Amino acid sequence: MKSSDELRLANMNVHYFRYPFSFFLENQAALGFESIIFWGSVPHLWVDQFGYEDVTTLKEMIKKHRVKLLAYAARPYNYSLFAPMGSLQRKHTESYYRFCIEIAQKLETNQICLDLWGALRDGDYSVQYENCLEMLANLCTYAKGNNCTIVVGNVPNANSALINTLDEVQRLKDDLQMENLKIALDVCTALENGEKIEDWLNIFEKDLSIVYLADGRHTCSGCPLGYGCYPISKILRLLKDQRFSGTVALKMNREQSELNPTRTDRINISYLSRT
Amino acid sequence: MIKRKQIAGMNQNYRQYSFDYFLESQVMAGYQSVELWLGAPHFWLDSCSWSDCKTIRQKTNAAGLAIIAATTPSGGAFQYQYGAQEPFHRKRSVDYFSNGVRFTAELGAKIMSINSGWGYWNDSFDIEFARSAEIISAVAKVAQTEGVMLALESLTGDETRTGYTIDQIKTLVDVVDSPSVYLMVDVVATRYSKEKTQQWFDVFGEKVIHCHFQDGDVKNPSAGHYVWGDGEFKLEEEIECLIHNDYRGYLTQEICGSSDPRNDDIRNMRVLSRFLED
Numbered sequence: 138m139k140s141s142d143e144l145r146l147a148n149m150n151v152h153y154f155r156y157p158f159s160f161f162l163e164n165q166a167a168l169g170f171e172s173i174i175f176w177g178s179v180p181h182l183w184v185d186q187f188g189y190e191d192v193t194t195l196k197e198m199i200k201k202h203r204v205k206l207l208a209y210a211a212r213p214y215n216y217s218l219f220a221p222m223g224s225l226q227r228k229h230t231e232s233y234y235r236f237c238i239e240i241a242q243k244l245e246t247n248q249i250c251l252d253l254w255g256a257l258r259d260g261d262y263s264v265q266y267e268n269c270l271e272m273l274a275n276l277c278t279y280a281k282g283n284n285c286t287i288v289v290g291n292v293p294n295a296n297s298a299l300i301n302t303l304d305e306v307q308r309l310k311d312d313l314q315m316e317n318l319k320i321a322l323d324v325c326t327a328l329e330n331g332e333k334i335e336d337w338l339n340i341f342e343k344d345l346s347i348v349y350l351a352d353g354r355h356t357c358s359g360c361p362l363g364y365g366c367y368p369i370s371k372i373l374r375l376l377k378d379q380r381f382s383g384t385v386a387l388k389m390n391r392e393q394s395e396l397n398p399t400r401t402d403r404i405n406i407s408y409l410s411r412t
Numbered sequence: 413m414i415k416r417k418q419i420a421g422m423n424q425n426y427r428q429y430s431f432d433y434f435l436e437s438q439v440m441a442g443y444q445s446v447e448l449w450l451g452a453p454h455f456w457l458d459s460c461s462w463s464d465c466k467t468i469r470q471k472t473n474a475a476g477l478a479i480i481a482a483t484t485p486s487g488g489a490f491q492y493q494y495g496a497q498e499p500f501h502r503k504r505s506v507d508y509f510s511n512g513v514r515f516t517a518e519l520g521a522k523i524m525s526i527n528s529g530w531g532y533w534n535d536s537f538d539i540e541f542a543r544s545a546e547i548i549s550a551v552a553k554v555a556q557t558e559g560v561m562l563a564l565e566s567l568t569g570d571e572t573r574t575g576y577t578i579d580q581i582k583t584l585v586d587v588v589d590s591p592s593v594y595l596m597v598d599v600v601a602t603r604y605s606k607e608k609t610q611q612w613f614d615v616f617g618e619k620v621i622h623c624h625f626q627d628g629d630v631k632n633p634s635a636g637h638y639v640w641g642d643g644e645f646k647l648e649e650e651i652e653c654l655i656h657n658d659y660r661g662y663l664t665q666e667i668c669g670s671s672d673p674r675n676d677d678i679r680n681m682r683v684l685s686r687f688l689e690d
Contacts, residue, residue, distance in 0.1 A: 155530070155532065155533040156532055156533055156534060157497075157532055157534070160532075160534065179491050179493075179496070179498075179501055180496070180497045180498060180501065180532070183491065183498070183500055183501050183504065185458065185459075185491055185504070186458070187458075187459070187460065190498075190500050213489075214489055214490060214491060215451055215452035215453075215485075215489060215490060216452075217452065217453065220452075220453070224456075225456040225461075225463070226452050226453060226456055229456070229458070255452075255453065257428055257429055257430055257453060258428045258429055259429045259430050259433045260430060295671075297428075298428060392635075396533070396570060
């Protein structure tokens with residue numbers, strides 16, 4: 138799908154949670170999406186801290202449907218980079234994400250996206266931040282050895298007490314100083330926080346690798362394009378004007394769209410073709 | 413009257429807070445019983461291991477709270493579910509839920525909540541149903557050994573095609589045919605399917621041993637799980653139904669999605685207190 142001329146658009150399988158992965162791929166081919174970001178989650182893929190299922194079939198399916206895999210988005214499940222030192226959750230989190238990096242490689246993509254969920258509201262923020270920093274450094278080092286880039290960004294307040302804002306993401310990047318750490322912008326989260334998309338583009342420039350795009354309103358985010366209160370066409374125009382060279386990924390709210398994901402895809406395509 | 417100790421709080425709503433904060437909040441709100449949701453960040457449970465139960469029991473009991481039931485998290489934010497579609501996923505799910513039963517037993521709780529799970533939306537009913545029956549049967553065997561009662565709840569029609577009505581749940585119970593499988597009413601799920609709590613007592617009688625009991629919507633059925641008073645359910649009518657059926661089980665307050673769970677538990681207990689005796 139290249140409706141927005143120069144922008145590289147990718148769809149995601151998040152809202153196909155109720156259907157087999159083959160159904161998602163068949164729809165992408167039929168609807169004209171040329172690229173995807175694979176959301177690594179059941180029922181489409183099993184991965185936990187002990188390992189993962191054989192991905193050969195998955196890889197073959199993606200190739201057969203002639204869609205390009207641009208990144209692997211690791212589902213956070215109950216793992217957290219903020220988990221306390223020495224805890225089981227921490228040990229399993231690092232192991233899980235290492236397996237995700239391996240899977241990304243096997244699927245022949247060198248970008249792996251992590252959601253920084255799980256900082257507690259009543260925990261010590263500086264300790265949790267340091268916990269996150271340390272594990273992210275370890276994962277970046279491991280990914281670098283595998284020629285992979287780690288992509289992290291702002292996360293909704295409902296999912297974490299930290300890394301919700303542009304300032305926090307910038308600080309994390311500055312503190313980490315890892316070449317293979319790139320940035321993702323979640324448009325809904327940024328707009329909920331009253332941030333400007335221009336600021337994200339200007340501050341991170343070429344390091345802004347992925348823009349997660351969806352519509353939203355006060356009561357929900359991840360809505361189909363045009364079904365919320367966000368200035369989506371203005372944002373798309375801005376990304377084009379600024380020659381954004383990363384990926385614009387359509388990340389829908391799973392629960393809102395999972396019963397009829399194809400309908401959501403059609404709404405998005407219709408919106409994009411008008412823009 | 414319903415006794416105060418029959419009302420149980422739940423930590424699922426406190427996923428952005430520590431377990432200590434949850435316990436403190438339960439005491440502040442006036443709960444005497446809790447149903448523990450066995451997920452991170454409070455606990456760890458997977459297909460191979462689970463958290464140290466001794467510490468959890470000690471902390472909970474020291475706060476003056478009784479652990480009356482447990483929920484092994486499924487679906488949503490977890491890899492595991494009772495209707496897992498793929499063979500590899502099913503094996504891991506059986507191991508995980510079996511460990512959930514063992515975790516529950518070690519915590520000293522008698523009840524573990526379960527549901528039917530779900531299949532692919534384009535699966536046939538029979539295939540989807542058979543997978544759920546297979547997993548629940550395997551978990552029920554472990555429950556029998558451990559002396560844990562599995563309380564099967566219905567889900568909503570948006571979550572499953574095979575476990576959202578009384579008839580479907582009855583068929584599932586009949587097929588599994590285990591002395592460890594009992595029933596629970598989740599008032600949000602049953603209302604979503606336009607069922608009344610009385611219908612569950614009519615069909616299952618004393619096999620109804622547990623409830624997830626919170627407010628929800630009627631005009632536009634939704635995921636609900638609100639603080640009592642924030643939705644549209646008739647609390648007095650629900651309580652009367654329980655008393656009429658001589659229900660002696662627990663009423664877990666499975667409130668979800670709160671930005672301030674402590675305040676919500678306090679507000680919730682304030683509403684319920686009008687119907688409770690100590």
